[in-house]
Structure formats: structure tokens, C-alpha cells
Amino acid sequence: MKSQNNTSRRGFLKCVAASATALGIPTIIPAVVLGQNAPSNRINMGLIGMGLMMGGHQGSMCNRPDVQVLAVCDVDRTKRERAKAAVEQAYARRQPSGSYKGCEAYNEYERIIERKDIDAVFVVTPDHWHAIISVAAMKSGKDVYVQKPMTLTIREGRIMSDVARQYGAILQVGSQQRSERAFRRACEMVRSGWIGKVHTIYTELGEFPPPATLPEQPTPDGFDYDRWLGPTPWYPYNAQRVRGDYGGGWRCFWEYGSRKNGDWGAHHFDIIQWALGMDDSGPVEFIPKGYEGNQYQTHIYKNGIKVLRNHPVRLGHMIQFIGDKGEVLVSRGDRLDTLPVKLKDQAPGASDIRLYDSRDHHENWIQGIKTRKPCICPAEIGHRTATICHLSGIAERLKRPLKWDPAKEEILGDTEASRWMDRPRRAPYVMV
């Protein structure tokens, strides 16, 4: 990254000097003294939502010489203090003195948004906070890495995509399967017609335990529960509601996401969109499991391609594309299988489609910030994928099929279902 842009973009020295004075953090030495990864050439980062998923992001960012984590934020005091200590320890190990103090810990995300010396943020909160924080960050001139699914509602996605485009923000959605070789190759094979005309796709998302009504428990000291709930309807505190593990907790509740459709669906539906070349569009019909005996939750594209959720997938794979000339099966861990078998070892030819090649999702975002080039999973793609997650969830809850116009982004012929495309927000946590 060239100093001309950086200095201008962040007004670095001026801002740091101002914020350092205001916040009592050490003043950072100018870039010209220290070279390429000197502070003024670094991307100053804020981390928001210090739960389970942030662990990998935090470690990765703290290890990068071109990134400086300046602040962490969580509504749980224990988590944010622990994160602050971990960040400072990571930097202290690189200091000759063995100590470092320069990471602030906030309860309110707004404190990070206000800081002009912070260039970019990770938004790794539960889904219901993604859009509010991301939009505020982008409007304040920050770039954003937001966890998948990008949004809680369809309308939020349209807003986020439009804001990203209009404000020139570099936004990366955490659908990191796009940066895995096997998924990219699978999509290239499908797009290049190696398995002929695709007609059916199976994908395995699994199931969460059902949501529950939960009795009230005392709110733990240091946990800002009202802010955790944020824009969602009020419910009494219960530890199970706010737990962030993979097997349950908040991910099970419709209030905070789209359950497995928003969890694994945000990954696998995303790859399917990529493989079908539908990144700026989407399916036209959503049929819930059980409707007229429908065995599997299904969505259908205009050209008739059907995606069946939780249909058994051969060889224990995550996604199976079935065409009239073969199959492509793909999973994490660089697993790729094909029918005919030899396809998987076949190199792409000159006329075959090559897709955006990202090998590292974090690196891709950081390079996007530096070069201002779009990332592999920008807001529009994240929105289109999340739309599938949300419409699948709405059809499931209404227990009826939905017709969707992906161009106009409207549910067709069902006024009441259309009300589910967005949710009123609990004050004062509104999107501005």
C-alpha cells in the first residue's frame, strides 16, 4: 500500500495523534522511519463481537504485520477484557520491552465507529447485529468483514449492498468456502459444463435443536443483555439464549437468524449460487419440507434446477451437483470427487471458465482494502445468498411455498409473506 493513499485516506498521523491523546494510547512512530509494515502503512482494525467465531479472526489479524488491532468490543465484559489482554499479549511478544498497551475494550460498537483512526472492522456478532453495525461502519468510511449470513432480513441485505457500493466500502462476507480450492474447482467444472446440464443439487445442512421458550435467569454481572438483544424483541435472559456454540444457543432461535438455513446454508447455498452463475440473482421458488408431501426443503431456479436440502449426499460430501453427463461432489478439507472419476484430475482447458481465485479469505479482504478492488465475496453476493437462507426460513415458518422475483426482489402474490422480508427493530437499536 502506497503511503500517498494511506496517509491521505486515514489522515493517519493527525488522527492517531489526536486519538492517542484522547484515549491515552501510545503515539505510533511515522511510516517513513520504519518502512513497509510501519504503523502508518498498517490497517488499523476494530474487532466487534468477541465470541467463538472471532477467535480465528483475532489470531490471524494479530499475526499480520500489516494490521494493527486497536480496539475490541463485546457486550460481555469478561469476553472483551480477555480479548483485549490477548491482543496486547500478542503485540507485547514482539516488543523489545515485552509489554504493550494499545488496545481499547468497548461495550458499545459505536465507540469503534466513532474512532477515525480505525480503518476497518470485523463484525462477528450474532446475525441480528450484522447490518446495523456494518452500515454504520461503512457510512463512517470503514471497510468491513462481516460474518455469514450477512444479514437477518432480506431488506437489510439490499441496504448493505447499496451502502457498500455507494460509499465505496470494501466489504467481505465471511463465506470463506469461496476461498477454498476444491469449491472453486467444483464451481468451475459445473460452470464449464463438464457434467453437462445440471438439473439437481443436493446439500447437507444438518438440523439444530428446536427453539424454546426459556425461563428467566439472573443476568450475569458485566453482561449488557439489553444490548445483546439489540433490535430483536425482548425476552427474559437465559444463558441458553445467548450461548454461541455450534450445536445450539442463539443460532437455534428464529429471532437471531435463519437457523440451519442461515448457518450452513449461508456456506453451501453460496457455493451453489457461484456454481450456477447466479451471484446477482437467485431462485424463483421456495418449497418447505412437508408441503404436499415434499420430502426435502427445495428451492428452484428459473431454468428448473432444483436444490434439495438434507437429501443424502454421496460419499458424505457437503454438496452434490448432478448433471446429465456426470456429477461433482465437494466438501471442506479440499475434498472433490466427480463422476466420471477422471474429471477431478483433469486440468481446465483454454475455453473453460476460470473463477475469481482467492486462496485466503482474510488475505483477499486485506488486499481489497489496500488496492480498493472488490473482494471475492462482496455485499451483493452475500445479500443474494442470505436471501435464499431467509426465504427458505420464511417458507418453513409459513409452511407454504413462496414465489420470488430475484430481479425485483419481491415475494409474488403473497402480501402477508412479504411482511417477513424485514423485521421492526426494538428501540433504540435502529438502523441509521
Add this chain to the structure above:
Amino acid sequence: MKFSLLNPMKTHTQLLVLGLSLLATTSPLVGDVEQSVSQLIPNLAAEKVEDRYQHQMELQQLAAHASRPGAEAERLEMAKILAAKATDASVPQPARVWLVRQLEYIGAAEAVPALTKLLGDKDAELRECARRALEKNSSPGAGASLLAALQAGGEPAWKIGLINSLGERQDAAAIGLLKTHLAEAATARVAAEALAKIAKPAAIEALWAANPAQPDALIEAANRLLAQRDAPAARAIYARIQSGKFPEATRAAALAGLAKADPKSGAKLIQEALLGAEPRLQNVAVQLSAPVFGRNLTKAMLPLFPKMSPSVKAQVLGLLDDSAEKPVLNAAKDPDENVRVAALQALGRMGGAAGVPVLIEAAAGKARAEKTAAEAALVQTTNARALAALATQVEQGQPEWRVAAIRAMTARRQTSTLPALVKACADSNLAVSQAALAAVAQMGSDAELEPLARLALKASSKETCAAVEDVAARVTDKAAGARKLLALTQSAEKTKAADLMGALSLLGGSEALAMVTANASGSDATLKEKAIRALGGWTDFSASQPLLKIVADSATAQNLKQLAIQGLVTLVKTSENEPLDSRASTVLAAWAAASRPDEQKSVLSAMAEVPHPKVVAVLTPLLKDEGLKNEAATAGLTLAQGLVAKDVAAAKALAQTIKDLNVSRDLNRKADAVLRK
């Protein structure tokens, strides 16, 4: 009713949903609906909180079903019932909350009076639910109720909620009251956003007058105006913000809006922004360039290009068309690495012949980012002249460049280059010949087999022989391929000819088998070993006979015997389509010949794949052999699994014997699975 899975609904709810679907207008069934909702109410407030969920879902499904398309009468009746119960003070609070939550999704004008009443309820949760439901309610009366509530005032959070709802509803009647909230610190931002969503002249006027300024809200208002096709009004807002003293990100947003509202004046501003020093504006300007300049993009960009900052140059390079080839070639030598990389990518996209040498040079270079970009670009290009230039580069020029060109052709799977590549396999430069050999190995087929084999006979290198084998595996006419190789071997020196036996094993055929078998039974130990290896990798089961002879011959050296046994094991394992009797007799012959424990264990692994009674008979006693017990049990269990379809009793007997041995937990589990069949 079309939905067939109603869990976790109870029967009475199922019947009610069925009843609702039959309902035309007001009928006796309305009473049933009311009764069902009444019956659910105590359960919605069950003392044990966990028990409430199922009943919440029942009510939700009733409401959802009533609001389905084409059933307005049912929706109306359900909404009336929900509204009446929600305002009934005798209904417990948790039930009332859930009733109002349903009105959020299905309520219309009929629900407004009840929701208005609830806006003033002493229970904060009910008030909030009513606000949410009114926000979503399509009736104009809902807006009036929210406005009245805001007029009445309250805590800041309550007012924020009401203001936000009025904004979501784009309620112009609220402008006057919303304006007054621009001055309050707690409500200023949300009031500005609400006014922006309303986007009427009075609202915009209020926004311009706001202190502190609300430029992002003005951007939103302008976006709304533009969506309503009021471009002049939108343009006026964008222009004022873009030229004002506002944050860079907001001015960038204004620039984006301006370019949409007024492409002509937007074009000029885009050009200014591209040459400016504000990256956010530059970024948006680059994004806008394509839609604003359209076909004239390259023409508009080129005069500015030399004055652009490196980061802008790198972005703009991605937009230029073929007419910019010359400046792009220059940019490939730019001092900035990002610019050079972007130029190489652009050359790949443009695909002109002049770019090929530049790309080749970068692909052959050591700068990693440029090398990667150039390699990808060389694969991408589709222009015929560029391809011709690339093909020429395979045959001519500096060795490093030729290697880069060969690799590009390989990555492209450009089979038309194979004749040149075969020729290059014999090149005096080692790097060139190795790259060419790798290319032919990856792409070659019938036509390349013979010339490559000739080269192998001449060069006798391991790499060349391996390449011949790769090509042989891909040959479609195996018989013709084998004949060609045999013809070559007849005139070749015997030891060199032996190097082609691996390729012959992949082509097969009786003549090839005879040649290899002859070598296997000859006197030259080196040739014998190569031949036995070839027999072990033979393309079909026919090589089992000569291998059996070798293992049965007491004169065969131990190492060769071991090799032959291994070959038999491979053939047995990979010949599933051969008759079972034939595979059984082969594997048992191999077993008879195997004397050393490692040989025996290897044969046992092949016996596992042959579910034949004779194999079972030989294997069963081995389960008691302490030295072979584990391998025999593992093989035996696989055998039992294979036997299930043919002779379940024999399969179970074998599984039981293995389970009784209690070799391992895993084997016991697998044995149990067989025993359950």
C-alpha cells in the same frame, strides 16, 4: 390443506386449520376459531415457561394459514379475534404479547384500534409489540396512532422507536413533529433518517437546517428521490454534499448518487476524483467509470492515466479495452508493483499478440506477484494472434521464455501445440526438454505415443519412460498403441526396449504379454525384475498366469518371487469383473507360494476381496495363527461382509468366529453388523 407435516401441532389445531381453509365468510366456524384461540391462551402463559413454545407455534400457524393468499375473509376474522384477545386485560401478559406478535404479520385496518390502545398500555413489552405491529400495518390509521403516541412523548428509547416506525412508514404527516426531534441529541440521528425516508420537500428542508448536519440522511433522501424519478431534486442534494465540507465517505456517496442522477456532470467529477488525493472518492469514481462513460471509457481515461496515483492506475487498468494496449504495455514496466500486476492482468484480458512477449517475460521472471499474474493471463487469453505468438514462443527464444510458454500451453491444455512440444522434449536445453516432457505427459495421447517412445529408447531416462507411461494410460486405441511400441522394441537394444515394458503393461494385448513374459523368464536379472513389475501392473487379469508360473518355479530368486506375489495381489484386487473362481484360484496359488510373513500378510489382504468358499476355508484356520491372527481377522471380516449377499449363513459363521476371537473393538462392531443381517 396442502401441508402434510403438522408437528408439533395438536389435533384440535389441525382440525381448526382444516376448518379455516373451508371458511368462506363469517360462519359458525368463526366461533371455532375463537374457541381454539381461547383454548390456546392459558397454554401461551403456562407456568412452566418451556411448555409455552409448542402453543406459540400453534397460534403462529393458525395466523399464517389464515393469512395465506386468497383467504382475506379468514385473515380478517383471525385478526379481529387476535386484536380482541390482545386487549382483553383478563388475558395473561405472555399470551397477549404473542397475540400481538401475530398481528405484526397479519393485522390491517381492523387491528389498528386495538393496537392503538396497546400503545398506551402500562406494560412496556406490550407497548413495544404494538408499536412493531403498527409499523408493519398498511392502514393509514396506524401512522396516525404512532404520531399521536410520539406527540404524547416518553422516554428517549420509546421516542426513537416511534420515530423510526414513522420513518419506515414514510408518513409525510409526521414531518412537522419529526423536525422538532432533530434538535434533541438522543433522537436527532433517527429523526433525520426518518425524514430522509419520507423525502418530501419539507423533510429535506428540515434536514438542511439540522444542526448538527445530517449529510448521510440527505444522501438517503436523495436516493429516495432518485428512485421516485425526481432526478433534479436528487441531483441538487448530491451536488451540494459532494462539494461541501463533509466526510470523505459521505462525499463519495454523493458522487455515486450524482453520477446516477446526472451522468454528464458526474463524468467531470469522476475525472476530478480520479486525479484527486482522496482514496474513498477515487474508489467510487473507478466503480462509476464504466456505467458513466460506457463505450467511451478508455478514451476518457487515457489522457488522465499518466497523472493518476498508482492505486488508481491499478484499478483503471482493469477497465480499459483493447485500444489501450500500448499504454498498458508501458504500465507493465511501471515502478509500482500493483500497477505492473494490473497491467499484466489487463494484457491477458485484451489478448493481443504484442502482450505475449511481455507476459512470457514476467511468467519467466522471479517476481512472484507478476509471475502469478502473467501465468494466469497467458491461460486466459483467447485471441488467435496471441495464441499464435505463444505457440511460436514454445519453439523459439530464450530457454526461460520457452519454458514459460510451454507451461502456459500445458495449463491451457492446448493440444494443438503437442507436435512442437514432442519436438521440444529432445531439446538440448534441460529445462526446456523437462518442461516439454511434463507437458506431453499431461496432454499426450495416441499420436504422441510413438515419437515419445522413440525418444525414450534413445534417451533412456526415467522421466521419459514415465512420460511414455502417462501417455500410454491415456491412449484410446490400446491395441494399435501396443503394436507401435512392440515394433519399436524389436529394433531396439534389449535393455532399452525393456524400459517400455511399463507402458506396454498399460496397453495390454497378447503380443505385448508374450514379449514381457519372455523377458520375465529370461536370464537377465534386471530385465526379469522390470518384466515382473510390468506384469504386476498389467491392464487386465491375463498377466496372472505368467506370474503364477514365476512364483511356482523353485528356481525363482526370493526377491523376484516376492515381487511376483505382490503383482498377483494387485491383479486380484483390481480385477473385480473377473470370474470369482478364477480370482480365488489365483489368490490361493499365491497363498501357497507365499512363505515369508510379509508375503502372507500381503496375500491375506487380497483374500479379503475374494468372497469364495475356498478362500474362507483356507483363511479360517489362520485365525488361530498367532503370527497372522490380526491380519486374518481383518481380512476375514471384509470377506464376511462380501459374502453376505451370496451366503449369509457362511458370512455370519465367519463373523461369529472372528468376534469370538475378540481381536479389537472395531472388528467386534463390524462383526456385529454382519451378525445382524
